[in-house]
Amino acid sequence: MTRRISSWKELGSRVAEARKIAQLSQADLATAVRLDRTAITKVESGERKLDSLELTGIANVLKLPIEWFLSPPLPAVVSRRASREPTDESKADALLERLAQDVKLVIDLGLLDPPPLPKPMSINSVERAEASARDLRRQLELPPGPIWELLTVAERVGLYGFCLDLGNDSLDGSYLRLDTGGVAVVNGATPSGRRRFTFTHELGHHIFADEFSDEWIVGSGGDDRERFINAFVIHFLMPRGSVSSRWQELDGNREPRQAAVGLGAEYGVSWTAVLGHLRHLSLIDSRAHEQLGKERPTKADYLGSGFMMREEMMPPAVAPRYAQAVIRAFKRHKIGYNRTLDLLHGTISAEDLPPEDRIPVESMRAQFSLD
Numbered sequence: 001m002t003r004r005i006s007s008w009k010e011l012g013s014r015v016a017e018a019r020k021i022a023q024l025s026q027a028d029l030a031t032a033v034r035l036d037r038t039a040i041t042k043v044e045s046g047e048r049k050l051d052s053l054e055l056t057g058i059a060n061v062l063k064l065p066i067e068w069f070l071s072p073p074l075p076a077v078v079s080r081r082a083s084r085e086p087t088d089e090s091k092a093d094a095l096l097e098r099l100a101q102d103v104k105l106v107i108d109l110g111l112l113d114p115p116p117l118p119k120p121m122s123i124n125s126v127e128r129a130e131a132s133a134r135d136l137r138r139q140l141e142l143p144p145g146p147i148w149e150l151l152t153v154a155e156r157v158g159l160y161g162f163c164l165d166l167g168n169d170s171l172d173g174s175y176l177r178l179d180t181g182g183v184a185v186v187n188g189a190t191p192s193g194r195r196r197f198t199f200t201h202e203l204g205h206h207i208f209a210d211e212f213s214d215e216w217i218v219g220s221g222g223d224d225r226e227r228f229i230n231a232f233v234i235h236f237l238m239p240r241g242s243v244s245s246r247w248q249e250l251d252g253n254r255e256p257r258q259a260a261v262g263l264g265a266e267y268g269v270s271w272t273a274v275l276g277h278l279r280h281l282s283l284i285d286s287r288a289h290e291q292l293g294k295e296r297p298t299k300a301d302y303l304g305s306g307f308m309m310r311e312e313m314m315p316p317a318v319a320p321r322y323a324q325a326v327i328r329a330f331k332r333h334k335i336g337y338n339r340t341l342d343l344l345h346g347t348i349s350a351e352d353l354p355p356e357d358r359i360p361v362e363s364m365r366a367q368f369s370l371d
Contacts, residue, residue, distance in 0.1 A: 004070055009046030011055075014069045016044040018062040021094045033057040064098065065342050067105070074100055074178065092171050092185075095164070100176050100183045102343050103160050103322060107180060109334050111325040114158040114181035123208050129231035136207060136236065144242045146267045148312060150199055151319050154184070159206045160322050161199055163188045163313035164345060175202040182206045188315025193270035195313045200236055204229035234277050238267045247283050256284055258305050261297050265307035271296050316346040323347065331357045 005011050019029050019040075026044070030037040033054065042048035050058070059066045074097065106112040123129055137147075140156055147153060151161045158181040166187040172194070173186040184202035186195050208229065243263065252259030256278075264274040272293070279289040302309050323344060330340040333356055341350060 005072055007046065008049055010072060011050065011069060012044040012046040012048075014072075015040075015050075015058060015062075018058075018064055018069070018094070019044075022062050024062075029058070029061060032061040064094065065339075067339070067342075068098055068101060071101055073097060074104065074176075092166070092174060095166075096174050096176050096183065096185055099162050099185055100178060103181065103183050104178060105335075106322060106325045106329060106343070109325075109329050111328050111334070112322060114160075115156065117158055117177075117181070117209075123204075123225070123228045123232065126228060126231045129228045130235040130240070132207065133232050133235035134239065137239065144239060145246075146242075147237060148268065148310070150196060150203075151313065151317060152321075154199070154203050154206075155319050155321050157203075157206065158182060159184055159203055160319040161186065161202070161313075161317075162319070162345065163195060163199070163315045163317040165189050165315040173198040173202050175205040177206065177209070186313065188313065188317070191270065192309065192311045192313070193264070193268060193273065196237065196268050197233055197270065197273060199313065200233040201229055203236075204232045207232075234269070234273060234280075237269055238263070238274075238277050240281060243267070243277065244281060244283065247278070252278075252283060256288055257292055257295060257297075260284075260292060261301055261305050262307050264297075265302055265309050268310060268312060318345055318347055327354065331355075333357070 005014065019026070024032075026040045027037045030040045034057075035054070039048060043050055055066060055069060059069060103112070107114065123132060136157075137144075140153060142153070151163075154161050159175075160181060161184045163186045166189060168189050171187050172190060173184060175182060175184045182205075184199060184206070186199045186202070188195065190198070246263060246266070247253075247259055250259035250262050260271075260274050260278060263278075264271055267274075269277075275284070275289055275292055278284045279286065284292070299309070326335070326340060326343045329335045330337075331354060335343070337350070337353070340353065341348070
């Protein structure tokens, strides 16, 4: 079960951590919650207790649920941070930790049962990446063509995905491996094709047994492992045989641009990813790749060609089985109203919550010692 913090010092440490992530000074936080700065100093050192109203105020200012402050960081999170500079605090990491705590809570409640972690696959070449993508498709009994509903697919190997609007900055996505299962978060502010590529990249980290994804910015460096995982992604989303056959059906040799537009729409990947893959499969040459890269299609191009670019993981979106488990927890009185909404991250409004199950009289008698 999820351990709760057991001392005021631990709570103070969590307050200090959240304050630094929010890039607030002790004086800033004190002013926001109407406490003296020395009070915040003593809270963070464990010398001063907090009452429930004060902790609620701090949680509201720092934009984290109270549960986050009352739970110690997961071992995987500690490991993740140990690989970084001590001063490198990140709102993104705090979000990832929060999501991991959310998933672990539902697992601990016995309402979510992740499948065994997949047997780690090796990845040391582009060829091995393609073989791994083919093996995973076969393992999951996926059709040979396009794959949609990636959040559902990923749950089958124990990866619980979240797509949340993190704003138009450089953050794409990140992954954290848990004792049971894993958690990935993707920036919903990015286009659909990029969201799908990013999430499948995080699925790659899960499949290849990484402790965590090293960078939020997908494909930002020349690291071979990241390059191989990106190769896994494109072959998982666009299998060689299926794409080659579809290319011929779309008369790609005579109408390469229209065929590429069609493939991008059908397989749900970006224009850049489509062209790069077509070049890798030798369906277009370097000259055509360069020329087509200058002719990025518009929405009118898709409509005029009879194709529609389908949207997936529109934010906010959460893993379907995880969402079902949260609703069950609410209906069975295992979590409260506000906590349910927190766990669902804006995917449902208060008005949409179903009625809670009635508590049997026998249970009420046992709970309250009624005669």
